[in-house]
Amino acid sequence: MSPAIRTRGLTRLFAGGHGVRALDLDVPAGSIYGFLGPNGAGKTTTIRLLLGLLRAQQGHIALHGLELDARHRGALARVGALVESPALYPHLSGHANLEVTRRLLGAPAERIGEALDITGMAAAAGRRVRDYSLGMRQRLGIALALLNRPRLLVLDEPANGLDPAGILDMRRLLRSLANEHGITVFVSSHQLSEVEQVASHVGVLHAGRLRFQGTIGDLRARARPRLQLRCDDPARALALLASAGEQAEHVDADLLAVALDGRAESALNRLLVEGGIAVSQLVREQASLESMFFDLTAEAA
Numbered sequence: 001m002s003p004a005i006r007t008r009g010l011t012r013l014f015a016g017g018h019g020v021r022a023l024d025l026d027v028p029a030g031s032i033y034g035f036l037g038p039n040g041a042g043k044t045t046t047i048r049l050l051l052g053l054l055r056a057q058q059g060h061i062a063l064h065g066l067e068l069d070a071r072h073r074g075a076l077a078r079v080g081a082l083v084e085s086p087a088l089y090p091h092l093s094g095h096a097n098l099e100v101t102r103r104l105l106g107a108p109a110e111r112i113g114e115a116l117d118i119t120g121m122a123a124a125a126g127r128r129v130r131d132y133s134l135g136m137r138q139r140l141g142i143a144l145a146l147l148n149r150p151r152l153l154v155l156d157e158p159a160n161g162l163d164p165a166g167i168l169d170m171r172r173l174l175r176s177l178a179n180e181h182g183i184t185v186f187v188s189s190h191q192l193s194e195v196e197q198v199a200s201h202v203g204v205l206h207a208g209r210l211r212f213q214g215t216i217g218d219l220r221a222r223a224r225p226r227l228q229l230r231c232d233d234p235a236r237a238l239a240l241l242a243s244a245g246e247q248a249e250h251v252d253a254d255l256l257a258v259a260l261d262g263r264a265e266s267a268l269n270r271l272l273v274e275g276g277i278a279v280s281q282l283v284r285e286q287a288s289l290e291s292m293f294f295d296l297t298a299e300a301a
Contacts, residue, residue, distance in 0.1 A: 002065030004029045004152045004184035005050065009059035012049055013208075020045050020208045022059070027186055027201070029064070029151075032178045034199035035188040036293055042208040043188045044083075047156050050186075051081055064151055080150035082158060086141025090130035094121055094140050097129060101144050115143035118181065119173060135166025139173065153177060155187045159194055167194060174198050192293055204296050211296045219292050225260040230281035231272065240275045241268075257285065 005027035013019035020042040027033045037043050048054040050061060052073055061068040066075035088097050098112045116122040119139040129137065138158055145153060159170045175198055177183045189195050195202065202219060204212040212219060231237050234254050241248040246268070247259040258268060265282055272279050 001029050002062070003027055004031070004064055005033075005186060006062045006065075007050075007059060010046070010049060010056055010061060011058040012045055012054055012056050018042070018208065020049070020205070023205075023210050024213075025203060025210070026213065027184060029184050030178060030182055031200045032174055032185045032187065032198050034195035034202040035186060035205065036190070036192065036195060036202055037205035038190070041205040043205055044156060045208075046205070047081075047083060047154055047186075047188060050154060051079070051083070052076055078148065078151040079154065080142075080145030080148060080152070081154040081156075082138070082141045082145050083154070083156045086137060086144060088129045088137060088140065091128060093126050093128055094132070094136075094143075095125040097140065098125075098143060098147065102147055105148055107147050111147045111149070114149075115146040118146060118176070119143040120169070133166065135162050135169055138162065138166070138170065142173065150183060152184045152186065155185065157189055158187060159189065159191055167191075170194075171198050204293060206296065222292070226285040227258045227260055227265055227268065228281065228283045228285050229256045229258055229268070229272075229279065230254055231256070232278040232280070236275075237272055237277050240272065240277065244271055255281075260284070 003026050005025050007023050007025040010023040010025070011019070011021050013021065018040065023046065035043055035046070045054065049056055052068060055070065063075040063079060068075040089100070095112065098115060102109065102112055113122070116125050119142050121136065121139050121143055124132065124136060129140065132140065142153070142155070142158070159167050162170060171194065174185055174187065178185050187195070187199070196216065199216060201215050202212070203210055228251065229237070231254070234250065234256055238248055238250070238256060241258060248256050251257050265284065269279055269282055
């Protein structure tokens with residue numbers, strides 16, 4: 001099966017050197033791919049290139065195996081997108097908004113009901129959009145993007161500005177799109193904790209270059225494991241660990257974090273106990289996506 005997105009050497013630079021350079025994206029079909037990066041990294045530029053809204057200076061884009069270029073735009077026929085805020089008519093109902101776009105697309109009338117059911121917006125479809133919450137507007141925007149039954153859905157910061165309930169609804173929707181409807185979801189976000197909970201794959205962009213690409217498991221495998229250690233004399237424990245060649249640092253007043261570079265937890269515990277330090281907690285720390293993201297971008301800086 002062809003990747004949902006495959007780019008090679010994708011480059012678009014602007015005055016001052018900003019943009020993206022030599023991007024080699026591989027987005028598996030059926031995945032939720034979290035596209036991460038700080039502001040100015042080039043995420044929106046990449047999305048506009050993928051949607052044909054910008055022309056690449058170098059490189060190639062293929063969507064489900066079909067090349068995308070200025071002459072052949074058929075690759076976009078089964079692509080849906082929500083970039084920034086959805087363009088909605090606030091004085092019309094949700095259903096009427098969908099009807100306007102359906103007619104422009106020439107899609108069958110039953111597509112509206114399908115899109116409303118998938119996004120959970122059927123019950124609110126008769127209300128005017130001006131009375132919708134931000135989360136409802138975002139879901140209606142995704143419903144608009146689903147009218148052409150896309151195989152690939154490209155979303156730019158879909159949870160931005162949502163309250164906790166709206167974020168939870170968005171999380172459920174993204175999982176449903178991939179797991180129940182077989183749609184590949186390419187989601188750009190700065191909300192790292194949210195991406196960690198829904199994405200199967202991630203790409204980390206920094207200063208226009210792709211610094212990592214792979215599964216969440218691949219990313220965690222790169223992280224240096226750490227041990228959280230709580231004891232009665234952190235200052236002396238820190239000195240003892242340093243004298244033994246261990247890398248440790250304070251997390252708070254009585255909690256240390258120790259890098260695990262081959263030495264077993266039991267050996268560290270024995271070192272401290274034999275040094276007269278009472279250890280009350282020894283827990284292996286699971287690296288978060290946020291910490292790994294900052295490690296990657298710090299390495300690249």
